[in-house]
Amino acid sequence: xxxxxxxxxxxxxxxQSEFAEQLRLxxxxxxxxxxxxxxxxxxxxxxxxxxxxVSKEYLLNGTExxxxxxxxxxxxxxxxxxxxxxxxxxxVHEYLKLDPAQREKVRDxxxxxxxLESDEQEERSIQQEADEFGALAREQFIAEKRQxxxxxxxxxxxxx
Numbered sequence: 545x546x547x548x549x550x551x552x553x554x555x556x557x558x559x560q561s562e563f564a565e566q567l568r569l570x571x572x573x574x575x576x577x578x579x580x581x582x583x584x585x586x587x588x589x590x591x592x593x594x595x596x597x598v599s600k601e602y603l604l605n606g607t608e609x610x611x612x613x614x615x616x617x618x619x620x621x622x623x624x625x626x627x628x629x630x631x632x633x634x635x636v637h638e639y640l641k642l643d644p645a646q647r648e649k650v651r652d653x654x655x656x657x658x659x660l661e662s663d664e665q666e667e668r669s670i671q672q673e674a675d676e677f678g679a680l681a682r683e684q685f686i687a688e689k690r691q692x693x694x695x696x697x698x699x700x701x702x703x704x
Contacts, residue, residue, distance in 0.1 A: 546580040548606060552598055553578075555610060567591050 553563045553574070560574040567574075567588065576582035584592070593600045597614055601607040611617075623633045639650060 545584070545603065546578060548603055549574075549584070549592075550578045552592065552596065552603070552610060556596060566595055 553560070556563070558566070560578070561571045564571045564574045568591075569588070573582070577584055577588075589600070589603060592598050592603060593612075597612045597617065599607070599609060599612050602610045619633070619637060622628065622636065626632075628636065639647065642650065
């Protein structure tokens with residue numbers, strides 16, 4: 545357990561003082577625990593597990609994983625991994641609290657909105673393409689009319 549205590553503390557990036565403070569212990573108590581000169585009390589074991597989400601099986605026997613995954617840890621991990629702003633974080637959080645039937649309704653609504661947005665995007669794309677085609681056709685028409693006009697001018701001047 546001696547090695548595991550230090551491993552837990554270092555995994556948490558805490559100094560002995562910081563670790564002790566959160567456990568409401570003296571820094572030298574942590575030093576004594578980590579060197580094996582003192583055994584942790586049941587209360588200290590309980591506090592380490594609860595305050596730092598350490599698996600009691602890991603602390604006592606070395607059985608992985610070191611940390612237990614809590615709901616809030618999972619949510620915080622999602623927030624970081626997907627760079628969620630507060631609104632998005634709350635949206636996901638509230639969605640997860642819904643019962644399965646409510647979630648299905650939200651999913652159906654979401655997919656309808658996405659489908660409508662996709663249809664609107666496609667329509668905007670078609671309109672843009674038509675506008676571009678119209679502009680090209682106009683330029684080509686003007687160029688042809690100018691060419692015709694120049695050809696007629698040349699013919700009239702040749703005829704005179």
